Amino acid sequence: MHGRLRMGLVAALIAGALVGPGAGVAEAAAPVPPTLPAMSAATLDARYDANQRAIAEAAGMARDNGHEGRADKLARMADPARKFLSFDGRARRVRAVEVVGDLAGADRIAVLVPGTGSDLDHFDTRGDKPYSTPGGGARALYAEIRAQDPTARVAVIAWLGYSPPATIGVDVLTSGRAETGARELRRFIAELYAVAPAAQVSLLCHSYGSTVCGRAVSEIDVADLAVFGSPGLGVDDADDLGTGARVWAGRGGSDWIDWVPNVRIPFFGTTIGFGADPSEDGFGARDFAVGGGGHSDYLRPGGPSLHNLALIARGRATEVTHG
Template sequence: MRFRAGRLRRTLLAAGVATAVVFPLSGAARPEIPAPAPASLGRVTAATLPGAYAANRANATEAAVQAGRYGARGRAAALRAMASPHRDFLAFDGRGAGRTAEVFGDLAHADRVAVLVPGSDTSLDSYGRLRAGAVALRAELDRQAKPGSRTAVVAWLGYETPGTVSPAVLTTGRADGAAPALRSFVAGLHGINAHARVSLLCHSYGSVVCASAATGPRGLDVADIALYGSPGTGVDKAADLHTRARIWAGRGSGDWIADVPHTSAGLFGTTVGFGTDPVSADYGARVFAAGDGGHSDYLKPGSVPLGNLARIVRGDAPEVTHA
C-alpha cells in the first residue's frame, strides 16, 4: 500500500508539472511596461523614513506617467493610486511585475510589526488583494489593541511570485531566490525600529519563501512565523527551520490546498513538492484555528483566522484559538 501511495503522489506531481509547463507556453509573452529604476535611498532610518516615503511616491508618479504613455491604462491607474500622498512605501519598483513594501501605521514607533509575505500570482496588477489583507489586519490589530500598544503592518511584495499554474510554483526556486531579499528587509526593519517585535505572516507559496529565509546562514530575527494556506515549506518539520521564532500553521476547511500532495519527489532533474503538511502533527507547528474559509479568505474582515493572526502578531499566544 505504501508503494502504491508513493506512486500516486509521484503521478499527481508529474501531472502538475506537465500541466504547469503546457499552460504557460500556450500564451504569448507580454511586453514589459516601461518604468523608471527605483529611487536610490541608501540605508533608511527612523529619521530618513519620511524622505524614503516621499522618494518612492515620486517614483510611483513617474512610473504612472510612463505606463500611461505606453497605453497601459490599468497599470497607470494602479500606479497613480500608489502615488497618493496618503500611502507610504518603504520600497517601490514599478518595473516588470513590480516590487513593493507598503507600510500601514507608524513603523518607526510601533511595538509590533507584521510583514505579510504573499503567494503566487501577486504583482502590481493584482496588488489590491494583498493591500486589502494588510488593511484588514491593521484594523483587527487596532480592534484588539490594548492601551498604549502600537502596531504596523507591511505588505511585502519583494520577489517575483510564481504563477499558480507554472513550473515555478512546484519548486523552491523562486523562494530560494527571494529569501536573501526577505532577510535583508527584516534586518532593515530592525534598523528603523530596533525595539519592535516582528512577525512574518506567510500565505501559500509565501510560506516557502519564509521557510527558505529562516533556514539561511544568517537566519531571521523575528518572533513568530505564521504559515497559512501552505503547500509545505520544503522541510520535514518545524525544527528543521533552525529559528528561535515560534512557528504557527493554519488552514481553512474550505482551502483547496489541502488536496495538494504534501510530499516531494525528484522529477525532471529537480525536486518537486514541499514535503510535510505544516498543519500535521508530524510537522510540529502550533496549529491555530482557521475557520471554514477558502484559500483567499484568511485575512477576510471578521474571520477566525484574521483574529488569530492578529493575536499572534500581538504576542498573545495564550489567546490564540486552536483547531
C-alpha cells in the first residue's frame, strides 16, 4: 500500500505539470541588476552597497506597479544593515545571495542551498516559520553558531543563486533545474575562495537544494556536505558523489518527503526521480539527529537539527549527535 501511495504522488505531480501552472500572480517589475566588481575581500562593501540600492529600487518599482506585498518584503531586504552579494528581482531570473556575519574574516563558511518554493516572496517569511526561508534560516543558523561559540569566525550565506522549482509539477522530480543550479553553485564557491582563500566551506542543502549540491560537489572543494529533507542526490551511494567531503544526511520523523519515491523513471526524454535516499543506512552518509519535525523544521531554533547543523558548519564533527 505504501508503495502504491508513493507512485500515486508521482502521478499527481506529473498531472499537475501537464495541466500547467495556471494564471498565478503577475510578476512585479524589477530593475536590471547593477554591474558588480569581481568578488574579493576588497570589493565586498561595494557589492553590498550596489545591491542594497538595487533592492530598494526594486521595492519602489513593485510599489509603483501595485505589488504592495512584494514591495514591503523588498523594503525589509533593502535594510542597509543587511549584506547581499548579488540580487536580481526580474521574473524567471530571481537571485538573492545574502551574507550573515563577516565573510572576509571567516575561518568557516556555511552555504545554505534552499529547495522547492524558495523565491523573493519567501526569502524571509513563510507563515509562522521564518527559519524555513533562505534568509530566516541563515539568521537562525548564525544565531545558533554564536550561541555555541561567541568567538566563532563563521559566516553563513543564504544562497538563492538558482531558480528552485515549484512544489507541484514535473520540475520538482527532474534534474533540469538542479543541473543549472549546480553550475551556478560551482561558480559561486570558486568566487568565495577569492574572498576567503583559507576558509573551509560547508554546504547545507535542503530538499531539492540537496539535488543541486549532489551534482555540484564533485567539482568543488568543501569540507562538509549536509543534506536534509532530501528527495535524493542523483546517485546510488555516497561514494558516487566523487567528493572528499564528509557527507551527512538527516530526515525528520514527520517529513512528507518520505512519500516521494526514490526511483528513476524515464519520462518524455528526461528522468523522474533522484534515486537512493541519502538518509538510509546503505547510502553511506553520516547521520545526524534531526528529531521528529516536518519538511520545514530543520532550522527551527531549539531543535536538534539546527544544533547539529551548526556543529557541522563549525567543523565539530565529533560533537554531532546521531539519530
